[in-house]
Amino acid sequence: xxxxxxxxxxxxxxxxxxxxxxxxQTENHRYMYWYxxxxxxxxxxxxxxxxxxxxxxxxxxxxxxxxxxxxxxxxLTLESATxxxxxxxxxxxxxxxxxxxxxxxxxxxxxxTVT
Amino acid sequence: DQQVKQNSPSLSVQEGRIxxxxxxxxxxxxxxxxxxxxxxxxxxxxxxxxxxxxxxxxDGRFTVFxxxxxxxxxxxxxxxxxxxxxxxxxxxxRFNQAGTALIFGKxxxxxxxx
Numbered sequence: 244x245x246x247x248x249x250x251x252x253x254x255x256x257x258x259x260x261x262x263x264x265x266x267x268q269t270e271n272h273r274y275m276y277w278y279x280x281x282x283x284x285x286x287x288x289x290x291x292x293x294x295x296x297x298x299x300x301x302x303x304x305x306x307x308x309x310x311x312x313x314x315x316x317x318x319l320t321l322e323s324a325t326x327x328x329x330x331x332x333x334x335x336x337x338x339x340x341x342x343x344x345x346x347x348x349x350x351x352x353x354x355x356t357v358t
Numbered sequence: 359d360q361q362v363k364q365n366s367p368s369l370s371v372q373e374g375r376i377x378x379x380x381x382x383x384x385x386x387x388x389x390x391x392x393x394x395x396x397x398x399x400x401x402x403x404x405x406x407x408x409x410x411x412x413x414x415x416x417d418g419r420f421t422v423f424x425x426x427x428x429x430x431x432x433x434x435x436x437x438x439x440x441x442x443x444x445x446x447x448x449x450x451x452r453f454n455q456a457g458t459a460l461i462f463g464k465x466x467x468x469x470x471x472x
Binding site for chain 1: 362364389390392394399400401402403404407447451459460461462463464465
């Protein structure tokens with residue numbers, strides 16, 4: 244299994260509070276991603292990173308920011324959580340290599356509930 | 359507009375029979391297609407892939423077929439086993455600055471009964 248951990252695994256927070264989710268990898272992969280999974284929507288890309296300090300927006304980036312100060316860590320921040328951000332959040336990593344360049348490895352997920 | 363579509367939310371199959379999961383896409387520029395499998399409370403795991411220049415890829419009990427003219431792919435599982443019960447996501451890649459950022463369908467829940 245790829246070395247990807249997410250913390251916390253579960254969190255309940257109140258509307259309007261800031262929340263930071265952490266993704267940590269031990270694979271030294273260049274690319275890191277944050278997705279959210281919601282019923283009826285599959286997984287949707289929030290933000291991604293293609294190197295340290297290099298990040299960009301995905302499909303559903305409104306209300307989220309990210310930072311990557313080290314290769315191994317990718318942080319997702321909800322500046323002011325809303326109930327619509329209740330979801331399961333997955334981090335993923337990938338590397339460009341001659342073999343299986345397309346494959347992404349996913350973390351175990353963080354279940355976030357905003358009340 | 360959804361670029362990757364899985365129109366069947368669920369599929370029920372008996373053990374030993376074939377499971378066929380379908381996926382349609384709208385963007386002819388996709389480079390690669392993948393199937394991911396997801397169990398409850400776990401992250402998705404890679405199952406099988408196919409390049410846009412191929413029409414079939416086989417790995418054990420799993421075969422993926424790609425029909426580019428119809429913009430359609432399907433995953434065949436033969437024989438189906440109870441342990442195959444999971445949510446299956448079809449995903450597509452168009453390689454760019456985002457690397458291998460995946461575009462997912464909504465998923466199909468497969469239930470295999472013994």
